[in-house]
Amino acid sequence: MRHRYSILFFPLHVIVDFLSLNMAFVGAYAIKFHSIEAVSYPPYASLLGLFNLVWLLEILVIKPYIYPRQLFKADHLIKKLLILMAIHIAVISVYWVAVKGYYYSREHLLITYALFTSLAVAFRIGSLVFLREYRARGYNNRRYVIVGYGKLAASIQSFYDTHPEMGFHFYGYFDQPSTENHGILKGNYDDLSGYIEKEGIDCVYCCMPYIDNGRLRVIVEDAEVVDYQVKLLVDFRGFLARGASVEYHDFLPVLNLSSQMLADFQVNTLKRSFDFIFSAAALGLGMPFFLIIAAITRITSSGPIFYAQERIGREGRPFKIYKFRSMYVDSEKSGPVLSGGLLDDRITPWGRFMRQTRLDEMPQFYNVLIGDMSVVGPRPERQYFIDQIVEIAPEYRSLLKVKPGITSIGQIKYGYAANIDEMVQRLRYDLLYPRRRSFLFDMWIIAQTLRVMAQGRGK
Structure with a gap:
């Protein structure tokens, strides 16, 4: 079973963060003033509203909960959280100075952010552990095939085989038959389209050293109809290790192979x-x-x-x-x-x-x-x-x-x-x-x- 519930993660993440923010605000008020009755009255009620509004605007502008599975890691999640926290603190500080809100307790604000950070980090780490275990057991997976067989193709398969927590399941190689790939292929180029529909393939990795532009164009056009992702694999490892960079000439990406590091x-x-x-x-x-x-x-x-x-x-x-x-x-x-x-x-x-x-x-x-x-x-x-x-x-x-x-x-x-x-x-x-x-x-x-x-x- 594939169990596609990833779409629920975004609203769940939003809801939990808002709950954590409000719980942290009220909890900090209780710690500071030993009561929560007055928190629903001005001036703290307006401050709580501003807390929620600023967080909502950050979500709409920055879109912090959208990231590929490859970046679903603790350091990446916490880094994004800290960026959001820094922006939130900056906006609240500007508001505090603008309205001369010196009647707000700085200790309350400090405790609020400490509690919110703790709750948000705990949720992210818990989600990470749960999803990794869930995917490692074969649920919530993504099915992929690789078009073009060679060392580069084998490296992407090896990567996902050693990271089962990402939930990518390999469904075979497709290429023109040869002595090198005999007995390894799931099929040739003509078999690819039917196999994608039959097996519900989510992602097709195309290796540029082994596939021509004509075949690639057909795969990309079919993706619009059948609804699967196409990802291009180009072996730049030897160049990037020397400090290569990508330049954009209008919409055209150009790989600069001159080592920027050595010419810095x-x-x-x-x-x-x-x-x-x-x-x-x-x-x-x-x-x-x-x-x-x-x-x-x-x-x-x-x-x-x-x-x-x-x-x-x-x-x-x-x-x-x-x-x-x-x-x-x-x-x-x-x-x-x-x-x-x-x-x-x-x-x-x-x-x-x-x-x-x-x-x-x-x-x-x-x-x-x-x-x-x-x-x-x-x-x-x-x-x-x-x-x-x-x-x-x-x-x-x-x-x-x-x-x-x-x-x-x-x-x-x-x-x-x-x-x-x-x-x-x-x-x-x-x-x-x-x-x-x-x-x-x-x-x-x-x-x-x-x-x-x-x-x-x-x-």
């Missing part, structure tokens, strides 16, 4: 200002300390103090990165070779200590100062290794859209990589950065880096 002027301006100030302070205040490191580097092994190497920065632009030398001279005379970790015999004893404490990276504050790097960002690599990484993990290219940094999530969680596989593993951490980039997140990464340096846990 305020974020970039704040980050560059912080980088400049932080690196200048680090170089200035740390100069005596850097001179000591330089002296030890020169004394403990022959060769230059600094080591310069070409790395690839933002948008693929090469630059020279600077470090305190931690390896013996000519360690890569046979070609580019990754460090084999702290046990690599090419690393000097003092270099091993610098790597553990990240002191070898300190000269890169100069790279930050001149704009080649940032304090926080994915570690830059050489083109030789980038080519190999991209073959295994093409998503590495997305890291080239942000400025490389001295420290990163990968450096904290993983450390130095000894081979391509380890570089790819570290990449999994660094890929989080472009999507979560913010000033506070940068501060967290810097704090974690200082902890690693103090504990000497760099590898």
Whole structure:
């Protein structure tokens, strides 16, 4: 049995909220004045009338009780309630000031809103629990089919299978038969219309990668006659993860695939200002300390103090990165070779200590100062290794859209990589950065880096 009683939820919700509002008002009056006799006389009678009128206008204008099943969640329901409450309080406050109603008890108003909020939240949570259980038992359901079989189609079925509380029951796939969907389909396109009428299908999901516009147009036109919903599934997940947005040219929606997050002027301006100030302070205040490191580097092994190497920065632009030398001279005379970790015999004893404490990276504050790097960002690599990484993990290219940094999530969680596989593993951490980039997140990464340096846990 389908038990379609959802239409009753709207009037029930309205009635319960009005009852809760009036009960809260009268109950607060009783708590404050230990009686309810005078509440039906001015001035509180007029205030109660205004309470109800404002709430009614909010319902008519905002329509707070209309939402799809996918949004029937506690946080969404309570958020809408709090918005209504805030507007209601604001209107009542304006009225209070306008009529100079200082004779109204502020304590009464405070108790009223506290009681009303408690009752309204309790009703919403109770309704949510009841409907989820009711739908999970197979009642008040919606029947749906999916037109076009593939990974995207399977994902929407999986979603509803794991959320039975939404009450969506799957009734089959429809597509042109092929070896890929053999034995899976309920029917082909020609069978769809009759099946919808026979089974009373409520919703038809159409997957754009697998259905042409002509077939889609027929399904939409039939929906007007048979009375079912048509929902379009387009796989934008890979684009939206990069910060894509929708623009409207009159009535035409256009998907903007340029990452707004990476091009955000305020974020970039704040980050560059912080980088400049932080690196200048680090170089200035740390100069005596850097001179000591330089002296030890020169004394403990022959060769230059600094080591310069070409790395690839933002948008693929090469630059020279600077470090305190931690390896013996000519360690890569046979070609580019990754460090084999702290046990690599090419690393000097003092270099091993610098790597553990990240002191070898300190000269890169100069790279930050001149704009080649940032304090926080994915570690830059050489083109030789980038080519190999991209073959295994093409998503590495997305890291080239942000400025490389001295420290990163990968450096904290993983450390130095000894081979391509380890570089790819570290990449999994660094890929989080472009999507979560913010000033506070940068501060967290810097704090974690200082902890690693103090504990000497760099590898």
